[in-house]
Amino acid sequence: MTQISEALEPATPTAPDPDAVGSGGLWHSAWRRLRRNPTAIAGAVIVLAFLLVALFAPLIAPGQPGVPLPDSGVTPSSVPGPSPGHPLGLDSPGTDLLTQLVFGARQSLLIGVVSTALGLAGGAVLGVLAGGVGGWVDTVVMRLVDILLSIPSLLLAVSVAAVLGQRPISVMIAIAAAQVPIFARLLRGSMLAQRGSDYVLAVHSLGVRRRTVVMSHLLPNSLGPVIVQATLTLATAIIEVAALSYLGLGASNPSTAEWGRMLVNAQSRLATDPHLAIWPGACIAVTALGFTLLGEALREALDPKGRK
């Protein structure tokens, strides 16, 4: 699924922005254009809202996650609807639905962010090796990346998660593993594009060591597309966490509330209580949408075509 975001086309050329010309650096003008882009604002609002919910989960949620209420009143055929103290009612194990949703935000964002960070770190190491060192190292690394890319990312994640067992950390590693080749390829391509440019030649001719050139010139200037990809990857990571849960490979501790697991629990009650699936499903979709909007807007803001 990670490839989805990669497959999306680069932003369509936008109208020239008078403010962008001649003002500050790349990041400065990108920030200016981000602030004026309704897509960016919508994405940022969604992401921020879920971040706040995740941060202050214990203050917002009416109850404790993963604790079935003793007198829940859950029967094989129905779950209790909304009542005072339980604004969304209870779910099928008999826990407060709103509490589970709120704490689920924590879990989804945490796993999403950590796995993307891991994927980015792994991809950066490989990308810098390939693009910075070059030669046979480049060949070996890129062949490895090709092999990893020949497996659909969800299946790669599935095989890693199946092997590592059901712990939150293995879910994170599994999702990260699927992202590594994408980041590696992106960073390498971006660094190779920089390598021929005049300023790099200039630095080289000043006699600066290759390591310094790579680490303090090539790498920082190649980060734009990587940051865009990381934002978009967060969206797919959140969906993949749920997908792994759905496949029975999620974090297995039942006391942690997690949207994917809530969906799985809701499956047997789809016919009678569809809202049990709709709430967590909507949370996943909206969070993913938030990151996607933000990523798309970032891509547009950093796109050289839109800047000129």
Add this chain to the structure above:
Amino acid sequence: MLRFVVRRLLLLVPVLAGLVVLLFAWLRALPGDPARALLGQRATPESIAQVNAAYGFDQPLPVQFLTYVGRLLRGDLGSSSASGEPVLDSFLSRFPATIELSVAALLFAVVLGIPLGYAAARRAGGALDTLMVGGSLLGVTIPVFFLAYLLKIVFSQWLPWLPTSGRQDPRIDATHVTGFYVLDGILTREWDASWDAVVHLVLPGIALGTIPLAIIVRITRASVLEVLGEDHVRTARAKGLPRALISRRHVLRNALLPVVTTIGLQTGLLFSGAVLTESVFAFNGIGSYLFQAISQLDYAVLQGFILFIALTYALVNLVVDLLYGVIDPRVRLS
């Protein structure tokens, strides 16, 4: 052309060989004990030794590797540790279902996606365009299985028009020749069976096809927008050519290349989505087989599945590259 195909097929060899080595190393690096996984926690040391001998787990690693590779070269993917069935046989008997589902999803995505993307680009900035851009963003971010759930809820409860599980009504006593149920019905002239199989494909096809649909709409839109701004289109307009002709010959033809690439990429990705879709709709393809294999930690099946999918994926991309040359004569295959 032939040389191109042969060269591409030869290039596949190192990639697949790398994958085989990687998978082997990966599985051996595990902390787990395959015999124990097979026999359960209460296995006696004798029975474990027996299984180890039977599966060759007691051999030195290089020997195991060579045996494994030797089997692979003869087309033997090993046997499922849960059912004992040969993995390859299970794949081949279930693959038609997944292909049918993938074709249905792609048809849905392409037939709807290209005209919608085209229409959005023609009236860029208009209401339809905004709707398409927004809708396609939502389409990419909605989890496949959540969409599958939603479709199931709507069509089993509120609008009970379409079947929400299985490949065919079990009451239909259909003859199966190829394993492709739609095709089987046509071959045996059992039109009812064929139609029933088609109807069973609608909901899973929509669930699986929505992400590709959203992506195809976006790519088509962007690609058409770019071509519309090119000089040759302006020239064609200035010549006074009919609009329909310009659209067909000058715009669509040139705009389709990136769309075809995307369709190819999506075909590979469909297998991931199929795993989820098939299990929601109890659709008996390789996806639901993998779902079982995961719950039973069936390594032979997992390993075989990944090799199988990687090979299919690579072949699909080869076909896509060949199609390039057909659509755009400027692309020379070399």
